[in-house]
Amino acid sequence: MNSATSSNRFTVRQALRYGVGAGIICVIWVVILYLTDTNPYGPKRLLSVFVPPLAALFSQWAVRRSFLPAGPGLRRVLLAGILTTVLAAVTSAAGVYGFARVTGRAPIDRHLTEMKTLLEASRAEFIKQPGGQAQYERARQSLAHTPQALASDDFEKKLLFGLLLSFPGAVFFRK
Known part of the structure; x- marks a missing residue:
């Protein structure tokens, strides 16, 4: 086994560690919201959107630290960030899906009602804007x-925010 294969395995291991860990943290947050009688699918759930980008940055930092003093290079650090983000988003989405199936229809109905x-409270603001009625109906x-x-x-939001931070992180941690 050559050093390139070994270093690629290390990068993938870091992405697995940080990505799956971040996804599990996101699922735990949803469960905590549910157990505290808060809407687990509502606006407070969005606080967990920041976990995958942070995990991607920590993963990139760990990869950089292991390749000092030369640095890992842009490609390896970018791979770590993207893979971490994808794994975090997939783990979180699978957890939200499983949680929604286990808890049943009641929390979803409560979420829809809230x-x-x-939306009804902000309807006047929607209608003031051009095309607001159509925008309100789409929402x-x-x-x-x-x-x-x-x-x-859940998957889309976490993937988007994670990827947005992975690219600047890769540029910063490449050396």
């Missing part, structure tokens, strides 16, 4: 109402 109330229709939709929403 979100429709919030109402796009509310996640199945475990699959909740998991998809």
Whole structure:
């Protein structure tokens, strides 16, 4: 086994460690919200969106630290960040899906009721804008109402924010 294969395995191990760990933290946050009688799919769940980007940065930092003084290079650090983000998003989305299936329909219905109330309260603001009525209807229709939709929403948000931070992190940690 040559050093390139060994260093690639190390990069993948770091991404696995930080990515799966971040996904588990996100799922734990959803469970905590549920246990504290807070809407586990509501706005407070979005606080966990910051976990995958932080995990990607920590993963990139760990890869950089192991390749000092020469540095790992942009490609290896970018791989660590992207892989960490994807693993965190997949783990989190799978956890949200499983949680939604286990807890049943009641928390989802509660979430929909709360979100429709919030949308109705901001309807006047929507209508003031050009095309606001159509925008309001799209927002109402796009509310996640199945475990699959909740998991998809979770995956998309975490992947997007994680990837956005992976690229500047890779540039910063490349040397």
